[in-house]
Amino acid sequence: MCYGLPTKTIRVLLLILVSFLGIISSFGQSPKAKDQIRATYKQQNMASIIAEWEAEHQSKKTMIGQLIASKAYRPTEKANDGSQIELRDIGTDGTPLFYTTLNDPASQTSRAHTLYNEGLLNLGLNGGGMEVGVWDSGVALTSHQEFDARANNADGSNEISLHATLVTGNLISSGVEPNAKGVAYGARAITHDWNRDKIEVAEAAVNGLLLSNHSYGILSKSVPDWYFGAYIKVAQDWDKIMYNAPYYLMVTAAGNAQNSNDNASPNFEKTADGFDLLLGFTTTKNGLTIAGANTEIGSKGELVKATVAGYSSFGPMDDGRVKPDLAGDGSNILSTSSSTNSSYQVSSGTSMAAPGVTGSLLLLQQYHEELFGTYMKAATLKGLALHTADDVDAKGPDYKMGWGVINAKTAAEVLQHKEYTTLMNEETLADGESFSITVSANGNEPLMASISWTDPESEYVNKGDLNSTIAALTNDLDIRITKSNETHLPWKLNPAKANDAATQGDNKVDPYERVEIANASGTYTITITHKGNLKNGFQDFSLIVSGAQISKCSIEQPSDFALASSTDEGATLSWGEAEETLFEVQYKSIDQDSWMTGLVWENQIGLGNLEQGKVYEARVRSICAENAVSEFSETITFEFQGEETQVMEQGILSYPQELNISVFPNPAVDYLNVEAELSQDAEFSIVTTSGNTIKKGKTQGSINVSSLSTGLYVLVVQDYSGIKSTKFYKN
Template sequence: MTTYKSTYRASSILLLVLFVFTMGQMAIAQTSQQRLQISENNKKTALASFRSNLISEYALERTKLKEVAKLNNWKIKETLANGKKIELQGIGADGSPLYYETYSDEAGLVSRASTLNTDGLMGLDLNGDGMNVGVWDAGIALQHHVEYTSRIAIGDENSEVDTHATHVTGSIISTGLKKDARGVANKANVISHDWTRDKIEVAEAAANGLLLSNHSYGIKADRVPDWYFGAYTKVAQDWDKIMYNAPYYLMVTAAGNAQKSMDNDTPTYGKTADGFDVLLGFTISKNNITVAGANSKIDNNGNLKSADVSAYSSFGPVDDGRIKPDLAGNGGSVLSTDAASNTSYETSSGTSMATPGVTGSLLLLQQYHEELYGAYMKAATLKGLALHTADDIDAEGPDYKMGWGIMNAKSAAELLNNKDFTSHVAEESLQNGDSFSFEVTANGDDTLIASISWTDVQSSVVNTGELNSTTAALVNDLDIRVTKNGQTFLPWKLNPAQANSAATKGDNKVDPFERIEIPNASGTYTITVTHKGELINDAQDFSLIVSGVLMTTCSIDAPEVALEQAEAAQVTLNWNDSDDALYEIQYKEVYQEEWTTEYISVNSFIWKGLSLDQTYSFRLRTFCSQNIASEYSDVATFTFMGEETQLETLSALSADSQIPFNVYPNPAVDEIQLNVKTSDTAVYRIMSTSGVELKMDAATNSRINVSDLPSGLYVLQIQDFDVNKSTKFYKY
């Protein structure tokens, strides 16, 4: 077996400089060029061939459906007494009618996505602007609802407008004209389809660069025999095949509302009334995300205070013991758009309503990753990120009720922002017979968490009638291990025979996502990824996600500048060195408005071309990763006097500059006031805590408007001639 070790350098200077110069020009929408780039990574021939097969199968199935339905007096479409629409979509291997139904009952929208929005806690201004998401449902959404503002395209023009589809679509993209009905990604675009040809249409859309689709429906539980529950059937195989051949595409589906249905008389665990083993159809796919419903309470800072599974939400396990559902969306009634008119709204619930909240959150995370790094994540990375950062509930580890826990878009976004500083995200590939290793150092403050996620090949073995078959659907079985000083840490796993018991740690042989947690970690650890048996197709791509680590020893304290040497027409400035750092240097004549900016990787700078008796200013900050920077140093000011040049200190400045600098009120709501006088040339800057400039203007009076800033912590800098001061404030 060949072992290859990933080597890492915390700051890639060239990439970082390119990023700093181009970040203002980076597109955050999903452009046609980006969709083309995604498309080029797809297995186009395999997708085209598979789509052609699906079309042929669909034509034969529709003919057979009509014949068998007529023979058995089955209705093709039906509206139930509760208003729910169902439709005959297939015939199982044993001849059972497979009806699709929507999953509306009693649930809600995912939490924490709002922290990423324009007015959210993190101030990231993420709203899905220009991003595309597919919605397949019982029908199409009401296209001209006022909340959609022309951001919906109809994929099936002759389909019926459907209330459920309209509600789901609104949960993702509603503008928020009615505030409580605002969608998670309220500037995104939806392509709306009915469910009739879902696999065919998704295969085509994924081949053309679609990143995400929402499916808040599934097989009706009371019309199939017991062996269907938890079984890896052809429909799960088909969806896995689509996702494997389109590695950037991720399907998000509702778990269903069958917990109390009493439909499975022979579950893999417990009694029928316990509610386990009621997942069906494509919810059992390996590569998708299946969403449960939950009731939860979130505080004003986006922290989960309490949560439990909703009373209706379908439980796993699936027959081979995989962890399903994967995640849970926030429970509660959801106000969204309704199809009664272009201005109507309705409250609805169910895992159908939890799912679009998760889908919208995942779309925002794709948007954020593109904004930070100029590219979208593979589906395995996106799924792994969501499962890695989910809020664990009650007992440690995953469970068969809510998977890895409540979706936490805030934690996921923070992990992305801290990449190469306190976290690591990488898309790797394991060749047949090889192993992969990677060393990390725990940061000593947080639990060290290491995860691998991969889009697995569809299984060639599908269930056609065996009750509670334990045959694993996993094909390429990767393994992650973390070691230190002879001790090996293992991933979480669940036992379907003890479905209500807490997770244990051991060799996980069934899940295409594995996560290891090491509380109170300290020192250096080695992460190793291997595989069992032979890899189908001789290789397996995987995503590695690590948090709670120190990827660099770089310090984000503001540097202290000193004048090392002065000679004819130049000075040499230096500052305290920081390992693996990139320095952003800004310098100018003191009365100039604009700074000249350079980037270097050493802790000294020779400033040439100076003139006698001219006064100059200099400041710098440290970049420890692409997104993590220190505050600027105090401005170093000097009048060039040849070899006699000296930096001026605060004690040499005016008495007014010695007044302690702060702002009030702090926290602020609409404006802040300064406690120092400023001249007519004074300038203020408001920065994020990671060093990104958000606002700059003249500070000609003591009041500064902050009403347009999202809630959060900020740094205020005042530059007034040769005086530079900074302080922090919080904006409600």
């Protein structure tokens, strides 16, 4: 019988099952997919923003030209470590802002490799058909042998950049040199220089771009101390892009200023401690800022150990927000060089950590689209990455590596288990309203719930206040988990005690909140509310829950698998009932190598088109999610004889238990000898390659095959302890 599952649950399970059976073809970001994203945007809003920034760009271009003409500043230079430095902007206080690539004198750490063909999850993901934007000091060498015409010089620029080529290689290199293989090695990269970065990103985002990588930032030694940790106009502008294009996510490198002593007035401790060194667009609320980590990953994809890299810049933000957000490996990364079309170079820095994360996020978007037919909003993708990151040291976030080291494997498993043990909902909270759901803990892992939202750009912009604590958060949402009279609160950090472990309390500054309950049991209520009035009257948010029992689906091995009935037209198989469970039945004639598959919600299935005299075998298993399936049941074997069909005798051991037998000679002439430890009830069948049983009887050492015609046959030997099929040739 069918148990009337919710339509959403049925759709999710069917999509996962189709993917599980390898039926889905991935088309990546097709024009249709981009059109679907574009249709959700208010195009006029972004057009106005772009026009405003174009005028601003021309004005600042004139001002920069005047500064260069006065010989007060050089337009470009190279640092001793090879970093490219260029005068690119003017701050609101008139400070010249130099952009610099973030060098320092991937896929393993992010666990992206577990998503590849023959990876631990074996999902076949490589970014094929997906597109990622790369903005850098120049454009990548698109003719490099690793790029297979998958890198596009979008600016038509002749300014080929070594740094851009290294970053692009870390993202998409095909693996001609295996040790330089990119994280999303089948994806396309659109490379730009940084001259009109936010304008070009706004144009691309409104046309469906999902992700862009920015491994550069403002040169830390060139700015006054108040810039560090401050929410400035640059951050406001990028937040404005992400709010108006909510499927787009910016990924930035945290920087390598930990030992620079560039901030003489940090908001915590003394300069040499390395805190309060983030600036520019690394301080956005909605983007992801990536720290560098040194990691060791185990054979099962587990994080064995991790420490923050000795170059990586620390937070906090002046208002106490968690930054950086995540960590990736940026040390000693082999990637493509721009010297020749076949050259490579080792590089380190958060510049290399960021594309490792960006590529992993691209694979997760690809996987979500394969499973569910849509892409995640940026808040969902960001929330998923933070929800599943591997915690380092003390529980909760910190100001060195944020929420921990990215774990694409765990993130993919959350997608696999959606509507089974996890929830991923994109919701909207209206002004003055609240949202709540009730969930049951599954008892196997901590119950964890998080919310993530793309916050409107802050109206407050710091224009010179040192270490201002005014919060940049505009719409302050809150998540709580309650049970009886007990309330569980989200993590928070205190910038005045930046080295201390996170505590649990009312978070008033972060657009991401997470609550987790160890050893959870029973039923809990998750509630989302907001403080004050919501700007624009509403706030979209993404809710992610793990460690719950969302469905009653059972991954127990189906019981009582049997031949229920048969007619001249076919046979019906049945097994024990289980609520909200999809069953996969496999069957074949014993002379075939591949199984045929049937999918049913009921606890029985009818098999038609069976041939008289053929021997068939069948098995069944339960499926709750792509990575939540039971073992196959015991295999039943039957010779189809219409209404007279009966299951052949077999033992209680489950398939694929096989007998250990030796058959000789092969080819055989008159007799075929069977050597094995068999009971006196052991039986054999000889089956033609067309599936017809032509001889059967008791297995008693040797079988007379002298009457058989020359050709290939299948011998099936069956005893209480198992079954064995083997081919032999009759001369």
